[in-house]
Amino acid sequence: MKILMVCLGNICRSPLAEGIMKIKVPESFFVDSAGTISLHEGEHPDKRAIKTAANHNIDISKQKSRPVTKADFDTFDKIFCMDIDVYEDVISKAQNEEQRRKVSLFMSALGDHENAEVPDPYWGDMNDFEAVFQLLDRGCDAIKNQILS
């Protein structure tokens, strides 16, 4: 099972989602993340994201930002988008129905949060990053349970 987490810059939300998911799933899983913009390509995650993950004993410091590519739609089985803008951008890059079926909103895994978004903590503070971590942790549990059940 190959899972791709996608946000805008690939320096805050999706690196955290990648780091959280990696410690929840079996080693046979491949988990990666990407962004819809290439502004931060090659950069490590935002320092606040690295610190928040480290507070939970997760090391995301070695990740590097990269943009989503067309090849991702073949490589990955499931592509989770952090908000609706990201979802629409990713869907617009899919080339057929099979690829479109792989794409969903991350928060839709939490049934009571249909259409809900993972808020962007980039313009916020450490409390916002911690709140996003908690949301991503719950979402990753829900995704893991769906996949493994």
Ligand code: 4NP
């Ligand atoms: P992310 O957060 O999509 O969770 O990685 C952002 C990172 C960078 C920017 C916006 C959001 N930016 O405008 O540079």
